[in-house]
Amino acid sequence: MxxxxxxxxxxxxxxxxxxxxxxxxxxxxxxxxxxxxxxxxxxxxxxxxDKVLTRFGPMFQIEEMGGAFVLAALAVPEVRYDEVTAMVNALPQVAHNYRREHALNMWFVLATETKAGMAEAIARIEQETGLPVYAFPKEREFFVEMKLEARA
Amino acid sequence: MIDATDRALIVATQGGLPLVARPYHAIAEQLGIPAEEVMCRLQAMLASGVIRRIGAVPNHYAIGWTANGMTVWDVDDAVVDELGARIGGLDFVTHCYRRPRARPTWPYNLFAMVHGASRDECAAKAAEIRGLLGAACRGSDILYSTRILKKSGLRIGS
Known part of the structure; x- marks a missing residue:
């Protein structure tokens, strides 16, 4: 760091x-x-x-332009983790992807320009990985403001 | 809603603004439209919410937020919205959503992201959320991220 x-x-x-x-x-x-x-x-x-910043520019809300934004998860067998990561990350619709400690150990955000595009992206991930996608679309947003100052 | 020019502007800027003295003029030149139009359209997209904000997007690990916990809660449906609004109002929660459950694997319907320099710090924040939820909470978990696998942000095709 x-x-x-x-x-x-x-x-x-x-x-x-x-x-x-x-x-x-x-x-x-x-x-x-x-x-x-x-x-x-x-x-x-x-x-x-230095990768302190991942980007400098506008942050878009795809839903405001008619698209869809969904949090999704996979339970990936450890032996396949790298392979599945490559498959999932290869999709341009995957905006972020995090490894998390849980049986559902891969959590990613799908952003698609159309609502129909979301179903296609999920189907494609299921087909390529052979794993069921758990989709968690937001039903209600209470707060979003990711502004963290530098620590330490 | 956006039109084809707005869309071209999104494609041109989704990876970041040019780091040159007159970035909006550089984009205008690239798209073959006047710089005034670029600035007006960006202003309009900010006003309508298509653009949430313009600025630096930090890698939160690199700026010291090394513990990032997705706290998840199984909250009584009758009160989840009221409680979700209060949890979203906590100053340390950066995202808070109600989402569908996927039983039996996933009994949780409320998601709140917390961050800290350590897991203890995240756990203390989760305890504060737990206190607010009270008897309406039937179960919870914290899923810490252990690796950023991808963080490109939105990418639509050109």
């Missing part, structure tokens, strides 16, 4: 949203941080290269 500088922490604390939409947004965001546009661009490049 790379050492984070005070500036990196400040970037993480202030830039997880509200990135400006204007001609020179990095210059504007850098101004808020009291640094130069070049300095911010360089830090962001480094944070992405």
């Amino acid at each position: 790379p050492e984070l500088s005070p500036l990196d922490r400040q970037i993480l604390a202030t830039l997880q949203g509200d990135f400006p939409i204007c001609e020179r947004p990095y210059a504007e965001a850098a101004g808020r941080l009291g640094i130069s546009e070049d300095e911010l661009l360089t830090r962001l490049q480094q944070l992405l290269a």
Whole structure:
């Protein structure tokens, strides 16, 4: 894990949203941080290269554009774990995938542009892996705001 | 709803914004539309909720949140929505949803993500949730993530 500088922490604390939409947004965001546009661009490049950031840009809600978003899980036999991971990750509809400690040991989020696309993606995973997909579509959303500041 | 130009804009930005001084102009050039239009459309998608936010997406492990627990609860259907709203209101819960059960394998209908620098920290947060649920809770578990297998975010085809 790379050492984070005070500036990196400040970037993480202030830039997880509200990135400006204007001609020179990095210059504007850098101004808020009291640094130069070049300095911010360089830090962001480094944070992405170090995988401290997975991305810098817009986060979309596919349901708001007519698509579907489903949390799903598989109970993968340990001997097949790497093979099944490769199969599941190969689908572009798989947005995130986590290994978790449970009989259902693979949890992933499927994001599809259409509602019909969801059933197809699930069927494809079942066919390729030979394992039943447990689908947990949200019935109600109480809260979502994944903004965590740097720790440690 | 979005149109074909919005969709092209999503395809162009879903992997991230260009790290150049005028990123929206760079996207505009790539798509062959005016920069003003790119900015107006992004603004409109933010307003309508198609874009949740624009900014840095951290790898939470890399910034010190090494324990990430999906707490799951079997809560009485009669009160799950009321309690879900209260749990979603806790400042340490980053996601909270009601989802269908899949009995017998999966008796849980309420999901709340908690994070910490240690599992003890997550467990303490789960205990706080447990306290709020009270007698309505009939069972629970915490599923810790042990590996990020993929974290690309949304990817629609071009």
